Amino acid sequence: MFDKLMAAQQKADEIKKRLDTVSVFGEVEGGAIRITATANKAITAVEIDEEFYKQADKEELEELLLTAINKVLSQADIVSATEMQAATKDMLGGLGGMFGQ
Structure with missing residues (x-):
């Protein structure tokens, strides 16, 4: 059981590292x-x-x-x-074996 939990943690760490390499963009006013x-x-x-x-003036x-930053953060969330949903599905499938499923 401990091995499976360690593998799940390792997988989560791998996903975090991979997300550091994925770029997302947010733009306004046609770029x-x-x-x-x-x-x-x-x-x-x-x-x-x-x-x-x-x-552009300062307020604009x-x-x-702010709009562009919120767009890029939304893209990052998506x-x-x-990625996390796919990993969770994989991890839960692997953990199912711990319970005889």
Whole structure:
């Protein structure tokens, strides 16, 4: 039983490492602002089109940045949840053997 639990923990660690390599994106204004993050919700890049930046006012820029950040975090949640669901299904299938199923 302990071996199966250790294997499940190892699988969860592997998924976390894999999610660090998956990039997700959130953008607004047709790509004028683009945020890149890992599926583990670490922001890795913020890109703002120079022409858009020159024309945008502070409040507009702040609001659009928040929107883009929320979009990328939502995408990260979706990818992470999908990976974890697949892993949970695999782990539960493996744990079923502990109970004679």
